[in-house]
Amino acid sequence: AQTVTQSQPEMSVQEAETVTLSCTYDTSENNYYLFWYKQPPSRQMILVIRQEAYKQQNATENRFSVNFQKAAKSFSLKISDSQLGDTAMYFCAFMKHVKGGSQGNLIFGKGTKLSVKP
């Protein structure tokens, strides 16, 4: 069975600074997808970034980037130039891949509460 671990329950960062959120996972699968989702106080879950395990290049989306270390089963999220609107819960998630795409459900970590301070 797959598991996802986020070891930082809470973090804070000053506005405009950079912060890195950690995520590790355990799986015997070779092909899979990894995600970071953001849940602001409104509680709407929003996809931040996605990484396919077969791609060596780390995914980036504007100020958000990941450091994907497949051998170490590590998938950290870096937020550059932090903004007040980045204040939210951040969830790391895993989904296994089968031929033709993904399958099954998303397995989530317990989340990291990020506070961006002015």
Added chain:
Amino acid sequence: DGGITQSPKYLFRKEGQNVTLSCEQNLNHDAMYWYRQDPGQGLRLIYYSQIVNDFQKGDIAEGYSVSREKKESFPLTVTSAQKNPTAFYLCASKVERNTGELFFGEGSRLTVL
């Protein structure tokens, strides 16, 4: 606009009552999911459905039931057998066998009085 609509947003229930949470999507997605969120627990899967008239239990299905009679709809019933139903419930959907991104509704908060 395409999206996922959950209703009601807030619901109060007396102990011993069944309640049904609605989830409707107009994204033409094949798969739909129900997650439960508790403080410090992350999201845990209750049920999911990959096609109409078929669904599978997730990790915490006891005390819950679902149906999938239409592609657009995946209602969740919280029965009186669920011992601790107070929680935040999230519905999600995705195109099956794509890159895996789930789209979420805004959630329903259930409180048992």
